[in-house]
Amino acid sequence: MAILEIVKSPSPLLTQRCKEVEKFDEKLAKLLDDMYETMVAADGVGLAAPQIGELVRVAIVDLGEGDDVIEMINPVVTAIGGSEVDVEGCLSFPGLYGEVERPFFVRVEAQERDGSLYELEAEDYEARAILHEIDHLDGILFDSKIKRIVDPEEFNEVDEEEKAE
Template sequence: MAILEIVKSPSTLLTQRCKEVKKFDKKLARLLDDMYETMVDADGVGLAAPQVGELLRVAIVDLGEGDDVIEMVNPVITAIGGSEIEVEGCLSFPGLYGEVERPFYVKVEAQERDGSLYELEAEDYEARAILHEIDHLDGILFDTKIKRIVDPEEFEQVDEEGETE
């Protein structure tokens, strides 16, 4: 496995719609493994293929809560519900945080690295992370959805007060 370079805004790679994966082979498996390694190294919770220079419909999410890593190949959103505004950041926008409104619930159909189909339902932070990564696959960046920019010092104040989000 290798740690890949994360593509940063304003690269045009980030604003292009990605191509559907047609070959489920060792190259795809290596990409998924490298993306995971890169995401962990960057202390992220999700990463999409265009963020490492690959215009493929591939994304991963790992909340680090003992759950399995979610690998999504050719994901399609089949249902959404609810709405909430929470603070988001993005590995392609270092230091930028903002309040973004997203659905509270999402249902997704996707493929595993071997091409088999599966369905996934998620809520709250997990749904937010999945939707953020699928946006990347459509060339939609979170900075276009920010309702209010949040200063990183606001996080430090919350930590000092002993509160968590």
Template structure:
């Protein structure tokens, strides 16, 4: 496993539609392992293959909190529902945060690293992260969906208010 360099905007690979994975081999397993190591090192919750220079339909999401890592090979969105606006960031856009409207619910079909098919339903933040990564595989970047740019200081103020209400520190 290796930590790879994260590709930053405006690198052309970020706006390409990625190729479907057809070989489920050791190379794919290594790519998924490298993506996980890279995402953790960058303190991210998701990463798509083009963000490390590979134009293939592979993405991962890990919300932590004891949840399993979601590995998505050739993911397809089969259903969406609801809508909410939340703040997002992206490892390929360091320092940029913005309010983005996305579905509250998503159902996908994807393949595991061994090629087996699975279906997954997700809501709220997990759905948002999955859709953000699938957008990357289609060459769609979150900056094109930003309704309002959010200054990072707004996060700090919100966290301080939460700490004061709860009487604790993070």
């Protein structure tokens, strides 16, 4: 496994629609493993293949709550519901945080690393992370969805308030 360089905005790689994965082989397994190592090293919760320079429909999400890593190959959103605004960041936009409106619920069909199909339903922050990564596969970047830029100092203020309670 290897820690790879994360592609940063304004690279044109980030705005291209990715190709479907057709071969489910050792190369794909290595890509997924390297993406995981890279995401963990960068302290992220998700990573899409274009963020490491690979224009294929592969993304991972790991909220670090003891759940398994979600590996999505050729994901397709089949249902969404609700709506909420919350703060997002992105490994390709270091230091940029903003309020983004996304569905509260998502259902996705995707493939495992062995090519088998599966369906996943997620809500709240997990749904947000999944949709953020799928957007990357379509060349859609979170900065185009920001309703309000959030200063990182606001996070510190919230942390201080929570500690005081």
